[in-house]
Amino acid sequence: xxxxxxxxxxxxxxxxxxxxxxxxxxxxxxxxxxxxxxxxxxxxxxxxxxxxxxxxxxxxxxxxxxxxxxxxxxxxxxxxxxxxxxxxxxxxxxxxxxxxxxxxxxxxxxxxxxxxxxxxxxxxxxxxxxxxxxxxxxxxxxxxxxxxxxxxxxxxxxxxxxxxxxxxxxxxxxxxxxxxxxxxxxxxxxxxxxxxxxxxxxxxxxxxxxxxxxxxxxxxxxxxxxxxxxxxxxxxxxxxxxxxxxxxxxxxxxxxxxxxxxxxxxxxxxxxxxxxxxxxxxxxxxxxxxxxxxxxxxxxxxxxxxxxxxxxxxxxxxxxxxxxxxxxxxxxxxxxxxxxxxxxxxxxxxxxxxxxxxxxx
Amino acid sequence: xxxxxxxxxxxxxxxxxxxxxxxxxxxxxxxxxxxxxxxxxxxxxxxxxxxxxxxxxxxxxxxxxxxxxxxxxxx
Ligand code: FES
Ligand SMILES: [Fe+2]
Numbered sequence: 371x372x373x374x375x376x377x378x379x380x381x382x383x384x385x386x387x388x389x390x391x392x393x394x395x396x397x398x399x400x401x402x403x404x405x406x407x408x409x410x411x412x413x414x415x416x417x418x419x420x421x422x423x424x425x426x427x428x429x430x431x432x433x434x435x436x437x438x439x440x441x442x443x444x445x446x447x448x449x450x451x452x453x454x455x456x457x458x459x460x461x462x463x464x465x466x467x468x469x470x471x472x473x474x475x476x477x478x479x480x481x482x483x484x485x486x487x488x489x490x491x492x493x494x495x496x497x498x499x500x501x502x503x504x505x506x507x508x509x510x511x512x513x514x515x516x517x518x519x520x521x522x523x524x525x526x527x528x529x530x531x532x533x534x535x536x537x538x539x540x541x542x543x544x545x546x547x548x549x550x551x552x553x554x555x556x557x558x559x560x561x562x563x564x565x566x567x568x569x570x571x572x573x574x575x576x577x578x579x580x581x582x583x584x585x586x587x588x589x590x591x592x593x594x595x596x597x598x599x600x601x602x603x604x605x606x607x608x609x610x611x612x613x614x615x616x617x618x619x620x621x622x623x624x625x626x627x628x629x630x631x632x633x634x635x636x637x638x639x640x641x642x643x644x645x646x647x648x649x650x651x652x653x654x655x656x657x658x659x660x661x662x663x664x665x666x667x668x669x670x671x672x673x674x675x676x677x678x679x680x681x682x683x684x685x686x687x688x689x690x691x692x693x694x695x696x697x698x699x700x701x702x703x704x705x706x707x708x709x710x711x712x713x714x715x716x717x718x719x720x721x722x723x724x725x726x727x728x729x730x731x
Numbered sequence: 732x733x734x735x736x737x738x739x740x741x742x743x744x745x746x747x748x749x750x751x752x753x754x755x756x757x758x759x760x761x762x763x764x765x766x767x768x769x770x771x772x773x774x775x776x777x778x779x780x781x782x783x784x785x786x787x788x789x790x791x792x793x794x795x796x797x798x799x800x801x802x803x804x805x806x
Contacts, residue, residue: 415744541745546738626766628775646738660772660798664761666805670745671758678742685740 386728387519390501391432391448398716398723404431405551405641406718407518410527410614412511412638412650415544419444419512424468426459430516431643434503435459437479439466444505445479446514452483452499509533509652510542513614518722528613530636532654538634539662540654541669545681549688551647552715554639556696557684558617559594559707564604567683572676573621573633577602585706594707601632609711614638623655627673630665631656645693649685653677754804760784772797 389396389407401407411429414436419425424437426449433449435458447468449457456472467478475494476485481502486492503514506527515524532538547554557563562581568574577599586593588608595606607619620632627633634654639647653674657665701709724731750758757779764778776792786796 543744545740548738624766625768625770626762628761628765629770660794660801663798663801663805664775667801668758668761670805671750671754672762674745675742 384728387521387726389722389726390517390520390522391430391434396723396726398719401722402552402715402719403550403644405429405516406615406715407516407722408522408525410506410513410515410525411640412614412648413446413505413514413640414512414648415542416444416507416510416512418544422463422465424459424463426457427648428642428646429514429648430641433457433459435468436512437463437468439479443479444507444512446503446505446512447477447479447481448501450500451475452477452494452497453486458500509540511650518725525613530610530612530614530616530618530652532618532634532636533652535656537658538654538656539666540636540652541666541674543651543653543674543677543681545649545685546642547647547649547685547688548645549647549685549691550645550693551639551641552696552712553688553691554637554647554649555615555617555711555715556708557688558607558619558637559609559711560704561594561596561604561607561619561707562704563687564621567687568604568680571680571683572624572673573680574603576622577605581704583704583706585710592707592710594710607707609707611714628661628664628668629657630661649681651681757784757800757804 413429414425414427419436419438421438421442424435427434427436434446435449436444436446438444447458449459451458451470451472453470453473453475456470458468458470458477461471462469464476467476467484469476474487475483477500478484479502480498481500482496482498483494486494503516504524506513508529513527517524533540564574565577565579581596581598583594584597586595591609591611593606593608599605601622604619604621607617610616610618615638617637620634623633636652636654638650642648655665721731760779760782761775764775769775769778772794776794776797779792786792787800788796790796
């Protein structure tokens with residue numbers, strides 16, 4: 371066949387586009403490395419942006435500035451002045467706006483230039499010239515919708531089930547890891563590491579060190595679970611893709627953690643850049659009445675430290691992995707979950723790259 | 732990795748203040764009683780009293796002062 375399939379994809383799919391906050395073309399590999407767009411991500415714990423405070427963060431390899439206005443609302447702008455691109459985060463927080471340090475241009479929470487002090491009446495005034503993301507604060511955390519292109523419509527914000535359930539009590543946990551975000555997803559979709567890496571932990575000392583796994587599809591993702599053991603160790607994980615991607619899992623508590631349901635975890639990773647990740651966990655338990663009160667006290671005084679030790683074991687492995695660790699591996703049956711999640715993300719990245727290239731999708 | 736030094740890694744995110752020796756003792760005792768398989772409130776309170784631990788007012792633990800103390804320290 372001699373069809374023209376090698377011609378530029380823009381020929382049929384409309385104009386080429388740039389990803390929001392990115393000023394160069396991105397391939398599927400670039401997107402996979404720095405994070406998939408068009409979804410909600412946890413950005414930072416709410417407590418880290420106090421009233422009157424602004425904070426610079428890098429997420430998906432783009433620099434952003436968060437600031438809380440006098441009404442308590444958090445805004446998230448690209449950290450880049452519309453005039454000559456100085457970072458707004460080094461400027462002044464003026465309540466409902468930021469003033470750039472370089473020449474004083476003022477930008478409000480919607481990214482609109484509200485004042486150009488050096489040249490009043492300048493055409494830049496009133497222009498929405500800085501990227502502003504849609505932000506929601508929930509579960510003690512600042513979330514934002516990271517769009518692929520300027521035309522992307524934010525999807526409705528929906529928290530993971532466990533965090534909206536009144537019967538579930540939770541504590542958030544935040545950490546920054548020097549490893550790529552995709553290694554976090556590989557790690558949580560590999561429950562078998564619990565019986566080895568976390569063998570000496572407070573919660574994962576029991577159960578078999580061999581197992582067979584299966585994938586169980588759901589209408590919102592899939593379960594990856596042991597076929598021969600449940601309720602003993604890290605025996606299953608659910609991957610959910612809704613308005614945000616997250617994992618949900620349960621690990622039994624030892625008797626000394628007291629009465630109440632199992633220990634549930636909701637986990638998410640937000641790429642900082644290709645080599646670093648912002649890791650969000652909510653440690654949860656279905657508990658009521660006095661059992662809830664005691665669990666919360668024990669969590670603060672004892673359990674948080676134990677959970678932290680376990681999480682540090684994960685971090686150490688992830689940070690030790692070579693950047694190309696997911697090439698030339700020898701996967702076996704336990705790695706079905708890893709293969710599946712990689713396939714999903716590869717397909718997503720390809721699709722998003724095609725949208726940027728103007729190809730029909 | 733130059734950025735690594737700046738990474739946020741905080742083991743104690745729910746209690747910025749250090750845990751007091753009193754809280755350490757109390758939480759350790761609660762886990763000790765739970766560890767024996769006692770998972771009901773009267774059993775827990777009896778267990779704490781048997782360990783010779785006193786409520787903040789110097790009295791023995793009862794359901795009322797115990798739950799009040801958990802609420803005070805837990806949230
Ligand atoms: S670069 Fe910000 S005011 Fe000029
Ligand atoms: Fe782990």
